[in-house]
Amino acid sequence: MKRITQHILFCIGPIFSAITVTAQQKPLARLQISNPTSMTRENEIVEIEFSRLEAKVQQASFKVIETASKMEVPYQLEYKGGDKPVNLLVAVNKLLPKQTLNYDIVAGQAARTVSKTYARYVPERKDDFAWENDLIAFRMYGKALETASDNATGTDIWSKRTDKLVLDAWYKGNDYHTDKGEGMDYYQVGITLGAGDIAPYYKDSIILSKNYHHFKVLDNGPLRSTFQLGYDPWKVGDMDILATKTISLDAGSQLNRVEVKYNIAGAEEADVVAGIVKRPQESPVILDQKNGIIGYWEPEVKDKGIMGIGLLTSKPKEVKAANGHYLSRLTIKNNTPLVYYNGGAWNRAGKITTADEWFTYLRNYKNKIDKPLEVKVK
Known part of the structure; x- marks a missing residue:
């Protein structure tokens, strides 16, 4: 995969906001992110090994969409000093105790953001x-x-x-x-x-x-x-x-x-x-x-x-x-x-x-x- 710099989303309080995605797109992959604890989890960066995704996600540019709300969420490809992505980092705004949310990865250019x-x-x-x-x-x-x-x-x-x-x-x-x-x-x-x-x-x-x-x-x-x-x-x-x-x-x-x-x-x-x-x-x-x-x-x-x-x-x-x-x-x-x-x-x-x-x-x-x-x- 070609190395790119992502410009993700608009910054918010406490960390990020999101923008609504209206067009329906077939996902390249789906992420299920779950909270295993009894406390609410807010403003966390979730790390996913890119090797788990690369067979499905071959585009140099893509979006991450929360499935239920159709809201685009921030992500970053982490390279750890190399030429190929090692991890996909996804910003999770809020997960209630024991809650699971789905996120779709779809083709397209991610929205711009100011780095945090x-x-x-x-x-x-x-x-x-x-x-x-x-x-x-x-x-x-x-x-x-x-x-x-x-x-x-x-x-x-x-x-x-x-x-x-x-x-x-x-x-x-x-x-x-x-x-x-x-x-x-x-x-x-x-x-x-x-x-x-x-x-x-x-x-x-x-x-x-x-x-x-x-x-x-x-x-x-x-x-x-x-x-x-x-x-x-x-x-x-x-x-x-x-x-x-x-x-x-x-x-x-x-x-x-x-x-x-x-x-x-x-x-x-x-x-x-x-x-x-x-x-x-x-x-x-x-x-x-x-x-x-x-x-x-x-x-x-x-x-x-x-x-x-x-x-x-x-x-x-x-x-x-x-x-x-x-x-x-x-x-x-x-x-x-x-x-x-x-x-x-x-x-x-x-x-x-x-x-x-x-x-x-x-x-x-x-x-x-x-x-x-x-x-x-x-």
Whole structure:
């Protein structure tokens, strides 16, 4: 299949709207998407292996139509840096508990949309790499910042209260520490894991790497942006570790999916910690080892608001407050991907405004990961 860039649908609140399709077309394929849980699922990106479709869908351009309503819905072909589609990503607006909806794939040109995710290298700001969606924004620090007095190491998070993509404008204006109605960057990272980075844990110490040195953008919207960051080797005890992080952010999500791979010379596995930097003031937190959830409702910063920061991990060995962080300790095996989720929310965005709402969001998100929407292809 020829690689194309999709322009899908008009953006809406909370994420997408749709347009009515009046013409009757014979479907190339039908998707049955089901909610296996007892909670309502809203604004999710469903991933379908394209190999399940390619015998039926051979056109370079097509539409995805919700069968009952005849409404066109957004989709994206995900390439993961290659020349052929790996996944079809479909935006599902709402599924009630145990509900199943049908979607038809039909020939034709999909309607246009504004992308809701974006990622890019920022050479004009000392090698930053930044990414965002319609809810939140993040950045990681590059090699050029290592020699600067304001060097920082972990995941940075930017507060947004607009569904517009703002990175380019904020960097161009070079005044993103001031809220002019869209949000700002006020999160303090320093030499820490920040808002959910990961590092080796050796003899009860966090052994931070240097800043990322290489990058590759794999997909860039409209529904998901994915990129890789590569790190120079560093010494951890008797081990030499070479790290790659593959980070994805979906439209409508407060959290990133982070896939980490370590090449470990000198051992078959290593202890690591994903963590959130802890502030000096007391503030609400949940440390749920059984479900792999860390939720932190930061202390309020005067004239700036409150950030909720979250981490979701699978089967952590322990979850604790230590080393100036809230930490989830895990084991990573040599050359074997480890997946976790990190992110946050800002109370002034108006969507999540209390600690209880943030902790509920994290619990529900973990349930969605554990019980993804189910897809049948007909």
